[in-house]
Amino acid sequence: MNFKQGFDNEKYLQEQTREILERVERFDNKLYLEFGGKLLYDYHAARVLPGYDPNVKMRLLAELKDKADLLLCIYAGDIERKKIRADFGITYDADALKLIDELRHWGINVLGVIITRFDDQPAAVHFKNKLERRGIRVYTHRFTRGYPTDVDMIVSDEGYGANAYMESDRPLVIVTGPGPGSGKLATCLSQLYHDHKRGIRSGYAKFETFPVWNLPLKHPVNVVYEVATADIRDFNLIDPFHMEAYGKTSINYNRDVEVFPVLYRIMEKITGGGSFYRSPTDMGVNRVGFAIIDDEVVREASKQEILRRFFRYRCEYAMGFADKETVQKAELFMKEFKLDPEHRRVVTPARQAAVDAQAANKGNEGIFCGASIELKDGTIITGNNSPLMHAATSLVIHAIKHLAGIPEQLALLPEYVTESVRNLKTRILNESSVSLDLEEALIVLSVSTMTNPAAQLALEKLKDLRECEVHMTHIPSPGDEAGLRRIGVNLTSDPSFATKNLFVT
Numbered sequence: 001m002n003f004k005q006g007f008d009n010e011k012y013l014q015e016q017t018r019e020i021l022e023r024v025e026r027f028d029n030k031l032y033l034e035f036g037g038k039l040l041y042d043y044h045a046a047r048v049l050p051g052y053d054p055n056v057k058m059r060l061l062a063e064l065k066d067k068a069d070l071l072l073c074i075y076a077g078d079i080e081r082k083k084i085r086a087d088f089g090i091t092y093d094a095d096a097l098k099l100i101d102e103l104r105h106w107g108i109n110v111l112g113v114i115i116t117r118f119d120d121q122p123a124a125v126h127f128k129n130k131l132e133r134r135g136i137r138v139y140t141h142r143f144t145r146g147y148p149t150d151v152d153m154i155v156s157d158e159g160y161g162a163n164a165y166m167e168s169d170r171p172l173v174i175v176t177g178p179g180p181g182s183g184k185l186a187t188c189l190s191q192l193y194h195d196h197k198r199g200i201r202s203g204y205a206k207f208e209t210f211p212v213w214n215l216p217l218k219h220p221v222n223v224v225y226e227v228a229t230a231d232i233r234d235f236n237l238i239d240p241f242h243m244e245a246y247g248k249t250s251i252n253y254n255r256d257v258e259v260f261p262v263l264y265r266i267m268e269k270i271t272g273g274g275s276f277y278r279s280p281t282d283m284g285v286n287r288v289g290f291a292i293i294d295d296e297v298v299r300e301a302s303k304q305e306i307l308r309r310f311f312r313y314r315c316e317y318a319m320g321f322a323d324k325e326t327v328q329k330a331e332l333f334m335k336e337f338k339l340d341p342e343h344r345r346v347v348t349p350a351r352q353a354a355v356d357a358q359a360a361n362k363g364n365e366g367i368f369c370g371a372s373i374e375l376k377d378g379t380i381i382t383g384n385n386s387p388l389m390h391a392a393t394s395l396v397i398h399a400i401k402h403l404a405g406i407p408e409q410l411a412l413l414p415e416y417v418t419e420s421v422r423n424l425k426t427r428i429l430n431e432s433s434v435s436l437d438l439e440e441a442l443i444v445l446s447v448s449t450m451t452n453p454a455a456q457l458a459l460e461k462l463k464d465l466r467e468c469e470v471h472m473t474h475i476p477s478p479g480d481e482a483g484l485r486r487i488g489v490n491l492t493s494d495p496s497f498a499t500k501n502l503f504v505t
Contacts, residue, residue, distance in 0.1 A: 003376055003467075005051035006297035009059075012052075015287035016060055020207070023285055024067075024171050026276070027203025030195065032188040033285070035176035036208035040102050041088075045209055047490060048224055048302050049292065057207075061174065062106050069111040069168040070103060072096060073177040073184050076115050076124035085178060089485060092178040093127050099178070100136065111166055111173070112137035116183025119143070139164040144186060148262045155269040160193035180232065185263075192270050203276060204267070206256075206283045211236045213250045213281050214289040220302030221292075222251055223333055227309045229253075230329040231322055242279035256280040304469075306333055307344045311492035315475050318495035344492065346372045346471035349380050351494075353391075354473045357384035369498050371395040371472040373465070373489065375403070385435065385498070388418065391472060392480035393441040396465070396487070403461040404454070412455050417444050438483030465489055474498040 024031045037045070039057050046054045053059065061068060078092045085095045096113065103110050113131055115124050118140035128138045141163045146153025153159050173191070175184045188204050195202040210225040222236050239252040241260055260280045267277075277283050292298055310330040316322035334340070342348050353370030361368060369391040372382045381402055383395030397412060406412070418436065421444060425431040436444065442462075448455035466488035474496045476484065484491050 003050065004294060004297045006292060006294040006301065007049040007051040008291045008293045009051065009053045009056050011293075012056060012288060012291035013060055013063070015290050016207075016285070017063060019285045019287050020060075020064070020172070020205075023203070023205045028201040029171040030173075030200055030202035031171065032173050032175055032191050032202060032204050034184045034188050034204070034206045034208075035174055036180075036184070036206065037210065039176050040099060042209070044228060044305070045288075047305050047308070048210075048221055048298070049288070050297055050301050051293075058102070058106055058108075061108050064172060065106070065108050067170055068172040068174055069109050069170045070174040070176065071111050071114060071166060071187060072099065073114045073116050073175060073182040073187050074127075075177075075182050076118045076121045078179070078181070079115070079127050080121040080123045082123075083179070089482065093123075095178045097131075099176075109170075110136070111168055112139055114139045114141055114164075114166075114183065114187050116141045116186060117143050137166075139166060141183065141187065141190065144190075147186075148259070151262070151265050151269050155193060155266055160190040161197075163187075163190040163194075165194040166191065180229075185259075189263075189266060189270070192267070196270050196272075201271075204283070205285050207285050209286065209288055211251045211253055212289040213239075213252065213284060213286060215251065215292075217251050218336075220299045220306070220337065223336070224302045224305045224309070225253070227306050227330050227333050230309070230313065230326045239279050239281045242281040245278040245282075250279070250281040252280045256283075303337055303339060304344065306330070306337065307339060307341065308490060308492050310334055310341070311344075311471075311494070314495040315493055318475065318497075344469070344471065346374050346380065346469050347492075349382050350471040350473050353382040353384045357386075367474070367496075367498055367500070369472065369474040371470065373399050374469045375399065376464070376468060387435060389436045389441060390438060390477065390480055390498075391474070392438045392476055392484060393436050395470070395472075396438060396462075396483075397441065397445075397458075399465060399468075400458040400461040403464055404457045406454050406458060410454060412448060412452070412458055413441065413444050414448055414452065417447055437477050437479030439479040442483055462487055 040055055042054045046052045074092060074096050083092045085092060088095065100110055113136055115128060115138065118124055119142065131138045144154055145159050175188050177184050192202055192204055211222040215222055217236055217238060226235050235254050236251055237254060237257060239250045239257060242248060242250045257280055313322050313327045313330050317324065317327050349372035350370045353372060354368050357368040357370060369385045370382060371391040372380055373395055374380055381399045383391050383398050385391040401412065421436065421440060422434040426434055445455055445459055449459055468489050470484065470489040470491045472493040475493050477498065
């Protein structure tokens, strides 16, 4: 496993802070900064740029907190259909609540929450009520009349003027959201409209980590952004407006390029004197490319992320969440870099563990599953399912025993505790499966520490599994997935189910 650093956080913070403050000064000390991507826990960036702190953006905001307010946008449709943030397994509205708590913890002022494209959806109304009754200011923006073609209507009291205005006396207003399509841009432009009507010459800029404008179009860091957004059909391209204006190559993505002519006309109409920007790239304040310190490390990390995304899309297709085109698009990018699934080191050992389990249990019915983990020193550990535990449970138990130097034959989970859990599941809760998933096993392990010093020693090694690579030959159960997420591993799995049952708890 490659744990070499490819990215310098401190250099990034220095460069990014300077760029943002310079942009604030250009606009008479009033800037609306659209924050794309994840504000907190940006694990995609951390996987692609080894050394990147998943919370570096929050560290940046913490340094600017005396100068900044924050607006949080969330699309009403995402609330209504309960859209999920994949890395946490929680809905976008729950993620918004979590983000508000985190921002408060970091001392960053949340000016309010804007529910965008609001049309009295019942779930959005409930979300609004919940926030307001906890003292959070909530504003609603309906679909902008005339958008995107009728600029005169958009930039009028019936367009942006119909939206609620959020006053802020600080020079920087961060506008963010839980995911793409949250309405961040429309919120920024609406605020610009209201400001200019009041004589405030505010401006707009965009903070987007990917794609990286000063890396080549086919650099793996930029390609992996296309793979990560294959489900919404984003793609990268050379910014034609930047090339025309400056004769220089820069990389952007389709939505920013497509919307730029409209955005230019809207900003020209708002300001009454043209836009400050001549290209989508001009709008950005992204300095991430200047903090890459080892290109080869970053390239390999990006290729590994392409493989992870491929496995994820295959599983989502099997579960009905993704379409075939998304899977095929990810596969094409793999072929472009001459990658195959086995380029991920943990894939073959996991599949072999399943084969070995099948061979050892000839004549027994059931599906035999394998799992493997690559520890930080490169050691590969495997596990498989059994009547006692799921494959994920077996894997984690084997891994922490190895790290703690505990002999393989020494049991960590006392029989009297596991038997008690089995009785609870079968005799009281009427569950058909007695095998322990990872969440259940971790609870049993923690209980075991009271009487077993070896269990305590092993439990303390769980933290050493964070950021390790894991592959499973089946889609994990909810309990396994939640346990692996909390441990913090990078999980992939084959698109197979561990049971023939359609309903799995």
